[in-house]
Amino acid sequence: MKSVTKAYRPISWPMKGAGGETGTWRGHRPVVNSQICTKCQFCWVYCPEAVIDRYEITIDYRYCKGCGVCAAECPTGAISMEKEE
Amino acid sequence: MTTSIKKLPDTEQVLSGNGACGGCPATMALRMVGKALGTNAIMLLTPACSVASMGMTPKLGYNWPCINICFATAGASASGITHAIEIMKEKGRLQGELPTVFSWVGDGGTYDIGFQALSAAAERNENIIHFCYNNEAYSNTGVQRSGATPRGSFTTTTPTGKVQPKKNMPMLMLEHNIPYVATATVAYPGDLYDKVVKAKNISGMKYIEILAPCYLGWQFDMADTVQMSRMAVRSGAWLLWEAENGKISFNSPSSHIINGKRDADPVNEYVMKQGRFNRLLNGADAARRIAEIQGDVDREIAFMRERAKIMI
Ligand SMILES: Cc1ncc(C[n+]2csc(CCOP(=O)(O)OP(=O)(O)O)c2C)c(N)n1
Ligand code: SF4
Ligand code: SF4
Ligand code: SF4
Ligand SMILES: [Mg+2]
Numbered sequence: 183m184k185s186v187t188k189a190y191r192p193i194s195w196p197m198k199g200a201g202g203e204t205g206t207w208r209g210h211r212p213v214v215n216s217q218i219c220t221k222c223q224f225c226w227v228y229c230p231e232a233v234i235d236r237y238e239i240t241i242d243y244r245y246c247k248g249c250g251v252c253a254a255e256c257p258t259g260a261i262s263m264e265k266e267e
Numbered sequence: 268m269t270t271s272i273k274k275l276p277d278t279e280q281v282l283s284g285n286g287a288c289g290g291c292p293a294t295m296a297l298r299m300v301g302k303a304l305g306t307n308a309i310m311l312l313t314p315a316c317s318v319a320s321m322g323m324t325p326k327l328g329y330n331w332p333c334i335n336i337c338f339a340t341a342g343a344s345a346s347g348i349t350h351a352i353e354i355m356k357e358k359g360r361l362q363g364e365l366p367t368v369f370s371w372v373g374d375g376g377t378y379d380i381g382f383q384a385l386s387a388a389a390e391r392n393e394n395i396i397h398f399c400y401n402n403e404a405y406s407n408t409g410v411q412r413s414g415a416t417p418r419g420s421f422t423t424t425t426p427t428g429k430v431q432p433k434k435n436m437p438m439l440m441l442e443h444n445i446p447y448v449a450t451a452t453v454a455y456p457g458d459l460y461d462k463v464v465k466a467k468n469i470s471g472m473k474y475i476e477i478l479a480p481c482y483l484g485w486q487f488d489m490a491d492t493v494q495m496s497r498m499a500v501r502s503g504a505w506l507l508w509e510a511e512n513g514k515i516s517f518n519s520p521s522s523h524i525i526n527g528k529r530d531a532d533p534v535n536e537y538v539m540k541q542g543r544f545n546r547l548l549n550g551a552d553a554a555r556r557i558a559e560i561q562g563d564v565d566r567e568i569a570f571m572r573e574r575a576k577i578m579i
Contacts, residue, residue, distance in 0.1 A: 188550045191296050191323050191463065192321075192327075192332065194321070194324045194325050194326060194327035195325060195326065196282060196326075196327050196328075196329065196330040196331075197282065197326040198284045199283070199284035199322075199326065200282065200283045200284060200285050200286060200323060200324070200326035200327055200328035200539050201284055201285045201286030201287070201320070201322040201323060201328060202284065202322075202323075203284070204283075204285075205284075206436065207289060208289075215425055217356020222272070223272050223273055224272065226272075227272045227275065228290070228406030228456070228493050228569075229295075230281075230287065230289075230290060230291050230294040230295040230298065230455070230492075231283050231284075231285075231289075231294070232279045232281055232282070232283050232285050232298060236277070242283060243283035243340065244283075244284070246282040247288075247290075247494075248289060249289035249290030249459065249489050249490060250290070250488075250489065250490030251290050251489070251490055251492055251493055253490065254490040254491060255492060255493050255494075259483075261368075263490075
């Protein structure tokens, strides 16, 4: 087999944050009220950014873009969108 | 039974902090595709939002080997990659389960620009999955009309509303006599997941089209992305179906609309929630325009209901 020279290597590698620190895009921050949350995982399945931990229902704010889909889809109203400072 | 949310695998092939807009339906859909395909796959992309969403070199927002190809070539390039893989296996240079080769292409790259090569790949029954994530316009370049844009919709190239109805692309693919065709959308993740798992295990050409309501092109609040997808299905503007070896079956809730157990919601509410339609629906002919949009939806439902009865 031919040796893989630099020219054949991919130019990019899978990594988080390929679009930068996307948490800085946020206008509103989703905040989970764990008292109300039933851990149904709806927010997890619809979050486009894969930033919700499906078991803990905690959010990685470093990358969460604040789209509000999780809050809109939560059947119990456990997620509120709070304005960022 | 559709796979429930809690049974979906943990695998994440779409990595956090990618370049997509917040609330992006294409990314949402690709996450589910990733859960179904797993890591052993090769992804091809034609110019589109999902390419911009990959982020900036040297980082890549998807956890697959990704190949960015020319706009018209998804069908041809994916065919070439599968052939190469098969030959490598023959020569003993690849062992184990072969990777799934899939294209992830917008409606522009599927309905219009990539149609010829895609049609040719389908006719040859190449062993690939072609995904069309359909946001009903050329979104990445600022929302121009495509063959998937519905009648009455504003785009930058149809400022007074598109005159022609959209074409039925999944049906055109079915008429290539390929083993698997399916439609899906982001509000029904289990349905999408199951269809991709099925496609992965069928050899030959597979076509899966996913309606992807894009807040930017359709002009609604981004938090409503999933809601918009659900409304498209409930109004019958988008039908969920699949066809194995040419035999069409409808999936819930579209099946209930088709068999008459449930009336489709009138398109009004769906249409009026989107700026791309409602900005043109203020004048005297608003009622006529809505009737026209409703007419297109009704025709499509009636056509698909009858077409599904043909089972030769
Ligand atoms: C041959 C060629 N023509 C035009 C373009 C410019 N272009 C880049 S992305 C894009 C829009 C693609 O639309 P679609 O396939 O629907 O994907 P979307 O952007 O909507 O996700 C266009 C026109 C290009 N890159 N190559
Ligand atoms: S959708 Fe709401 S109730 Fe369900 S897990 Fe998320 S926060 Fe909890
Ligand atoms: S706001 Fe959007 S990106 Fe952030 S956790 Fe909710 S769905 Fe995910
Ligand atoms: S324009 Fe639409 S499809 Fe494109 S990245 Fe943004 S939300 Fe996604
Ligand atoms: Mg598009």
